[in-house]
Amino acid sequence: MKQDSQTSAGKQTPRKKRRIGRFHIAMALFIAIVAVSIALAVVIIATNRSKPDAEQTQNTVLGVKAVEVVGETRYSREAIAGISGIRIGQSILSVNKRQAAENIQNAFPYIQTVEVSNSSFDVIQIEVTEAEPIGAIYNNGYWVVIGEDGRGLETLPIESTRPPRYLYFKGVSPLTDQLGKAMLDDRTLNIVTELMAAFKDAGLDGIGVIDLTSKADIRLNWKNQITILLGNDSNLTYEVWVAVSTLPKILEQHGQTACGVMDMRLYSDASVSNPMVIFKPDSLQEPETDPTTTDTGESTPTDPPV
DSSP: OHHHHHHHHHHHHHHHHHHHHHHHHHHHHHHHHHHHHHHHHHHHHHHHHHSOHHHHHHTSTTBOOEEEEESOOSSOHHHHHHHTTOOTTSBGGGOOHHHHHHHHHHHOTTEEEEEEEESSSSEEEEEEEEOOEEEEEEETTEEEEEETTSBEEEEEEOOSSSOTTSOEEETOOOSOSOTTSBOSOHHHHHHHHHHHHHHHHHTOOOEEEEEOSOTTSEEEEETTTEEEEEESSSSHHHHHHHHHHHHHHHHHHHOTTOOEEEEOGGGGOTTOSSOOOEEEEGGGOOOOOOTTBOTTOOBOTTSOOO
């Protein structure tokens, strides 16, 4: 019996050793895993701290990596991209395209349309088109260049009684002084647009002034020689075609340097069944009061000083 108990006790001793050995191995593995994790965390933190801010933002998930500006424009592409408010590295999902377009149009008057889109998953494309200048008005001591949509595009210094290179819209008061905003009212813009389209279609060259002081008495200045009276705006396109066919006859009869007034106002009167053109040379003209001046002879605010 004594021998059996010794044998039994002897068999239990190796089991305890094996249990102790496994525990030590598990603890060692755990400590090793913790140590490796800490080391990796330190490396990642150190690496991130060493990168420039721009590089970190570029690595943002779905971040904007580039802003491309396309379209012919007088403004630099860097300036357009900068004023848009779109930042490199910001999430594509957070880009406010409408606000970006508004920012650009408010900052750059010549830009007429802006389309902001995604050319790829991480590239924003800004496509711009510029307004075509069609003429100029006078406002507070400056010429203001007007675009085809009626917006003010830029100001020019007054150096003469007419704006350089541009058709002069005389007698027009701007709706606002702010460039990039609509300066012509709808009726004025419609008159100007119709007349300029008619000039092009009919081949009428040499118009330097569209006088809109009174929309019931619209006038054109042709080559500083002949003032064309159109009347109201009811039949403008047809009147331009009539003027094109009549001017050569006047020059043939009165000479190539003939000056005077070509009265076509009957064509704007629907009650007249057989309108005609009446030409009066300057030698037969009576002195006429300029409708853009006051009784003292001072220019109204809509016209430049002479």
